[in-house]
Amino acid sequence: MSGTFVGMxxxxxxxxxxxxxxxxxxxxxxxxHTIRAKRAKAVAEVSDWxxxxxxxxxxxxxxxxxxxxxxxxxxxxxxxxxxxxxWAADAEEANRIVAALVAETGESEVxxxxxxxxxxxGLNEALEAEGVHAYETDLAELIVQLGKDRPSHILVPAIHRxxxxxxxxxxxxMSEWGRPAPEGLTDTPAELAEAARVHLREKFLRAKVGVSxxxxxxxxxxxxxxxxxxxxxxxCLTLPETLIxxxxxxxxxxxxxxxxVFLQTLPRSSTAERMNPYTSMWTGTTDEDGPRAFHLVxxxxxxxxxxxxxxxxxxxxxIRCSACLNVxxxxxxxxxxxxxxxxxxxxxxxxxxxxxxxxxxxxxxxPYASSLCGACYEVCPVAIDIPEVLxxxxxxxxxxxxxxxxxxxxxxxPAKGHAAERAAMRAARWAFARPGALRAGQxxxxxTRGLHPRTLPGPGRAWSATRDLPAVPAEPFRDWWQRTHxxxxxx
Amino acid sequence: MRVALxxxxxxxxxxxxxxxxxxxxxxxxxxxxxxxxxxxxxxxxHYNTGYRHEAEPLARHFSDVFGEYEAIVTPSxxxxxxxxxxxxxxxxxxxxxxxxxxxxxxxxxxxxxxxxLTEFLVDxxxxxxxxxxxxxxxTYHPTCxxxxxLGLGDRPRRLLDAVKGLELVELxxxxxxxxxxxxxxxxxxxVSAAMGADKVRNxxxxxxxxxxxADNSCLMHIGGTMARLETELRPVHIAExxxxxxxxxxx
Numbered sequence: 191m192s193g194t195f196v197g198m199x200x201x202x203x204x205x206x207x208x209x210x211x212x213x214x215x216x217x218x219x220x221x222x223h224t225i226r227a228k229r230a231k232a233v234a235e236v237s238d239w240x241x242x243x244x245x246x247x248x249x250x251x252x253x254x255x256x257x258x259x260x261x262x263x264x265x266x267x268x269x270x271x272x273x274x275x276x277w278a279a280d281a282e283e284a285n286r287i288v289a290a291l292v293a294e295t296g297e298s299e300v301x302x303x304x305x306x307x308x309x310x311x312g313l314n315e316a317l318e319a320e321g322v323h324a325y326e327t328d329l330a331e332l333i334v335q336l337g338k339d340r341p342s343h344i345l346v347p348a349i350h351r352x353x354x355x356x357x358x359x360x361x362x363x364m365s366e367w368g369r370p371a372p373e374g375l376t377d378t379p380a381e382l383a384e385a386a387r388v389h390l391r392e393k394f395l396r397a398k399v400g401v402s403x404x405x406x407x408x409x410x411x412x413x414x415x416x417x418x419x420x421x422x423x424x425x426c427l428t429l430p431e432t433l434i435x436x437x438x439x440x441x442x443x444x445x446x447x448x449x450x451v452f453l454q455t456l457p458r459s460s461t462a463e464r465m466n467p468y469t470s471m472w473t474g475t476t477d478e479d480g481p482r483a484f485h486l487v488x489x490x491x492x493x494x495x496x497x498x499x500x501x502x503x504x505x506x507x508x509i510r511c512s513a514c515l516n517v518x519x520x521x522x523x524x525x526x527x528x529x530x531x532x533x534x535x536x537x538x539x540x541x542x543x544x545x546x547x548x549x550x551x552x553x554x555x556x557p558y559a560s561s562l563c564g565a566c567y568e569v570c571p572v573a574i575d576i577p578e579v580l581x582x583x584x585x586x587x588x589x590x591x592x593x594x595x596x597x598x599x600x601x602x603x604p605a606k607g608h609a610a611e612r613a614a615m616r617a618a619r620w621a622f623a624r625p626g627a628l629r630a631g632q633x634x635x636x637x638t639r640g641l642h643p644r645t646l647p648g649p650g651r652a653w654s655a656t657r658d659l660p661a662v663p664a665e666p667f668r669d670w671w672q673r674t675h676x677x678x679x680x681x
Numbered sequence: 682m683r684v685a686l687x688x689x690x691x692x693x694x695x696x697x698x699x700x701x702x703x704x705x706x707x708x709x710x711x712x713x714x715x716x717x718x719x720x721x722x723x724x725x726x727h728y729n730t731g732y733r734h735e736a737e738p739l740a741r742h743f744s745d746v747f748g749e750y751e752a753i754v755t756p757s758x759x760x761x762x763x764x765x766x767x768x769x770x771x772x773x774x775x776x777x778x779x780x781x782x783x784x785x786x787x788x789x790x791x792x793x794x795x796x797x798l799t800e801f802l803v804d805x806x807x808x809x810x811x812x813x814x815x816x817x818x819x820t821y822h823p824t825c826x827x828x829x830x831l832g833l834g835d836r837p838r839r840l841l842d843a844v845k846g847l848e849l850v851e852l853x854x855x856x857x858x859x860x861x862x863x864x865x866x867x868x869x870x871x872v873s874a875a876m877g878a879d880k881v882r883n884x885x886x887x888x889x890x891x892x893x894x895a896d897n898s899c900l901m902h903i904g905g906t907m908a909r910l911e912t913e914l915r916p917v918h919i920a921e922x923x924x925x926x927x928x929x930x931x932x
Contacts, residue, residue, distance in 0.1 A: 206871045215875075500777060519858045523875045559869065561862025561876070562729060564829035578770070584731030615727055619735040622690065622721040623742055632694050652870030657877065657905030660695050667688055667697035671704075671716045 198530035200555035205524035214350055218522055221349045225516045228462030229569070236458065245451045247573040250507035253442055254497060260409040260442050261488065267412025271474020273484040278436075280491050281311035287487050288313060288401065288434055289320045295432050297322070297398045303416060303423040304328035305403025306510060307436045307489050309341060309532040310545075313401070324401065325367070325393050327422040329386050336363040342526025342534060344512035345460050350525055353377040360385055368392055390422060400430035400481065404437045405509070406452065407486075410445045413473040414486070417456060417466050424470050433472075433481035438489050440506040452509060455571035459511035492545035498594035501582040505540045507572040512537075514566035514576060520559055529556065536566035540579040547595065548587050554605045557583035588612060610648075632666040639664070683713040685750035687743075687795070689760045689897075690722040696897045702924035702931075703756050703798060706813075709924075710806060714754075719746045725763040730864045733771065737784065740768055744791050752805065753795045756920045758827025758896045759863075761797040766830050768792055797827060798920055799895055803836040809843050814927040816846030819917075820889040822880065822903070824896040825858050837895055837919055844922060850887040854879070861902035877906040885912055895919045 198204060208214055233239055253260055265275045278284035292300060300317070302308065302324050314324040314335075326335045333348040334341050337359040341347030348356070357377040364371040369389045375381055402423070406415040414435055416423045427433060443449060457466040475484050497503050515521045515535030526534035530552040531542040539556040548554045557580050566576040586593065588611070590604040604612070621627040635642075639662040645654040653659075665673075684707065688700045700716075707714050724739030743764065747753045755761045769792055772785025802808055821841060827833045841849050860866065860876025880903055884892045892907075892914055894900050904916035917931075925931035 202869050202871065205869060209871045209875050501774075519860070519876050520869070520872050523872045557731070558865065561825070561858050561860060561865040561873070563825035563858035563862065565825075565856070565858070568829060581729055581731065581733075584729075585733050586731075588731040589734060611730070612732070615730065615732045615735050618722075619724075619727060619732075619739060622724075622739050625719045625721055628690065628721050635694070650867065653867055653905075655870065656874035656909060657866075657902060658908035659905060660901050662695065663697050665697060667693045667700035668716070668718060670697055670701065672718070675716070 198550075198552040200551045201524070201528055201530070201559040202555065204528035204530065204552075205520075205559070208525040208528050209523050213352070214525055215523065217350055217352050218525055221346065222516045222522045225346075225462060229459060229513060229516065232458040232462040232464065235464070236454070242451055242455050243571055243573050246455055246509075246571055247507060249443065249448045249451060250572055251504075253444055254440065254503060254506055257439065257442070257497065260444055261439060263409040264407055264412055264442060265488075267410070268474060268484075268486050269412075271412050272476075273412070273474040273486055276485060276487045278487050278489050278491070284311050284436060284487055284489050284491070285313055285316035288436065289317060289322070291432070291434050291485055292317065292322050292399055293320065295399050299323045299325065299393075299397060300399040300401050300434075301325050301327050301393050301397040301426050301430065302331075303400070303402045303418065303426040304331050304347075305401065305436060306344065306532055307403050307438050308401060310438075311436070311489065311491060313436065325397070327390050327393065327426055328418070329383070329420055329422070332386055332390065333359060336360065336367065338363075340527060341532060343515060344510050344533065344535070344537075345515075346512075350527070353379065353382065356382055364389055390425075394422075394425040394429055397430050399432045399434065400426040402426055402433065402435045404435055404441055405456070406449060407437055407442045408444075408446055408449070409442055411473055413446075413471050415449065416468075416470045417453070418468045418470070419461060419463075419466055421468050424468055427470050427472060428480050430481055432483045432485070434485045434487065436487045436489055438491070439493050456509050456511050459509075459513040459569070459571040492547075494597065495594045496544040499544070499582070502540065502544050502579050504574050505537070505544060505579055507574055508537050508541065509572060510537075511571055513569040513571065517565045517569050518560075519563065519565070520561065524559070529559065536560060536576045536580075537574070540574075540576055540583060543583050543586075547593075548583070548602070548605060554587050554607075557581075557587060629666075629668060632668070635662045636664055636666060682711075682751065683715060684752040684754050684801075685747050686714050686716045687720060687723075687747060687753050687755040687760070687764075688716065689755060689757045691901070692756065692897055695901070696918065699756055699897055699918045699920050702918070702920040703754070705929075706811060706920060706924040707754070709926075710802075710808065710811060712806070715750070717746045717750075723760045723763045725760055725767070726863050728763065728767055728771070733774065737771060737775075740771060741784070741787055744787050747795075748790045750794065752801065753791060754798055754801045755795065756798045756895065756918060757898070758797050758824045758831055758833065759898060761795055761800075762826040762830035764795040765792055797831055797833060797895065799833060799836045799840055800831065802840060802923075809839045811840065811843070811923050813844040813923045813925055814846050814930060815844050815922045815925045817891050818848045818850060818887075818889045819891045819893050819922065820850050820852040820884050820887045821855070821919075822852055822859065822884070822892055822894045822899065823855055824894050824899045827895050828856065833895070840923060841893065841919070845927075847922070850889050852887060852892075853883045859899050859903050861899050863898070866902060873902075874906070877902055878910065881906050881910055881912060881914070884914055889914065891915050891917045891922075893917050893919050893922055
């Protein structure tokens with residue numbers, strides 16, 4: 191499963207393999223059900239959860255509406271505090287900026303604290319091409335990196351792996367990257383954690399350059415915030431001489447006060463904790479302590495374009511808590527890799543096709559990777575109406591229409607491969623607009639009901655492969671009604 | 682009170698028994714039921730698959746057919762949610778596209794008058810004991826749109842609890858989607874089937890004879906899966922349970 195997400199098959203094909211993999215399904219089911227129950231309990235403890243959710247939504251919406259103003263303010267404050275701000279329009283530009291900054295230090299390795307933005311732009315691969323090794327220091331990210339794998343969950347990137355698999359990866363791979371796994375390593379959590387700790391400690395003490403993401407950026411002070419559970423983030427943020435933070439432009443909050451809301455909703459929604467173990471905040475540089483140089487790379491990569499869509503822009507409220515993944519019945523069966531992106535699950539299904547467009551097969555299939563059950567919306571701490579955005583994106587796939595791409599307004603043509611469906615939808619609409627036509631169809635179906643096959647042709651075959659079709663009744667309701675109640679037949 | 686029965690195209694064509702049960706139940710409760718023959722489809726399948734512009738004429742047609750009635754009752758959580766939740770949204774989207782308020786104004790009258798069946802019984806008629814008799818062990822699956830879009834809450838359970846002879850058993854993982862999702866079942870058949878199989882296994886674990894829900898679309902998917910998995914369980918629409926009496930028991 192190594193490599194990039196480019197050229198992924200459409201979601202249904204990718205999901206088929208996952209559904210058939212019993213180990214994977216067992217791992218996912220166990221993990222999502224456990225965290226689902228814990229989250230529900232942690233949220234139920236808070237009496238004003240609904241108000242917190244509404245406040246989070248409003249703060250984010252306000253910020254997005256005035257994003258230009260707050261970003262300029264942030265740049266001023268970061269600069270005043272001794273940092274340097276870089277603007278990156280897309281992945282390529284961001285990677286180029288970071289690679290150049292690392293090259294200036296003369297170093298050939300960096301330590302990283304989990305950053306979805308750098309995963310999104312493929313920074314590790316870009317640095318590797320320049321001869322720089324990037325070491326992931328989050329435990330789950332480490333497992334993924336050592337296993338030459340891809341993350342499959344926002345918060346628990348190695349959710350698809352069980353303890354036995356992790357032990358095997360550590361034994362096999364750790365020596366390739368640095369300190370090897372201890373002799374006779376077992377799959378007990380304490381031993382696995384200790385092996386990772388010792389392996390990582392060597393990296394932390396050696397590295398001169400750290401790369402981070404951020405959960406929040408505070409415009410009024412130029413402060414960045416990382417929320418984490420393991421302490422690896424604090425190591426990456428304080429030990430290196432140079433710190434480079436790559437952050438999506440939507441992660442901004444206007445004031446310190448605003449943090450109050452999210453430091454309550456994020457831990458409860460993600461890890462089901464009342465408060466996360468490590469909250470690190472840093473503002474520029476100081477002479478005596480921490481990195482001597484601080485660079486902030488502000489990443490757009492499709493975010494401004496997403497902001498242009500009045501329905502879809504709510505996806506930018508996301509605080510990456512992953513509550514929607516843990517509650518999603520589709521994610522639970524399909525796993526994270528099927529979504530073909532660093533953002534899996536329901537939020538990925540609306541974020542990826544907006545950030546990347548719907549031109550590729552995988553991106554065009556993502557809006558359909560949902561039964562629209564609404565569980566994701568119910569748990570979202572910033573009230574993103576994911577089903578609403580999914581339907582909006584389906585519309586974009588089948589009907590086309592105006593979108594903003596790279597800042598320009600363009601009109602999308604409907605995606606290929608929907609011609610038969612579109613024809614069927616039009617035919618159905620035509621018939622449904624004429625009650626007489628519907629009735630004629632019903633009568634025909636009733637009269638021929640002895641001839642109906644148990645399996646369907648074409649796209650219906652998938653349905654009848656695992657489910658029996660209902661038998662067509664001898665008399666549709668409207669005929670019965672007319673016979674017994676004498677209703678007027680409508681034309 | 683006189684109400685219009687919005688049966689939905691799926692029930693009309695495939696599940697006429699549900700329609701007959703609603704008529705029997707409401708008539709027994711003293712409600713005068715009309716079935717406007719010009720009704721067809723609310724447009725949900727079109728809308729949710731991304732064909733919003735194909736759904737619009739169907740929504741207009743719905744308003745033409747039902748606009749004059751005092752109340753519109755439907756035995757389908759998802760079609761009820763289409764009218765109540767998504768018709769206003771269609772109006773907003775038309776406005777956002779610079780097409781003015783015409784669509785919103787056309788659809789507005791039917792929105793607040795449309796009730797899902799159990800909601801109509803509990804909220805409008807104010808009854809929970811509808812005088813039904815159904816001597817079976819029943820487990821209840823709250824369908825997603827009924828649960829989350831319409832917020833039916835415990836109304837269906839309260840109605841079932843009051844049914845004479847009925848033993849209601851809790852369904853594990855009740856709030857989880859059965860995997861139907863309209864065209865989702867066709868577009869993602871493997872995931873959909875896995876979800877359906879889990880739902881059926883959960884229902885089986887309760888030892889119930891009947892899995893009951895307030896939406897035949899979900900029951901079609903669950904029932905089709907039950908038939909394939911050769912379980913003894915049967916899918917039954919809640920209207921048929923509530924319509925059943927000692928004099929005329931449901932089969």
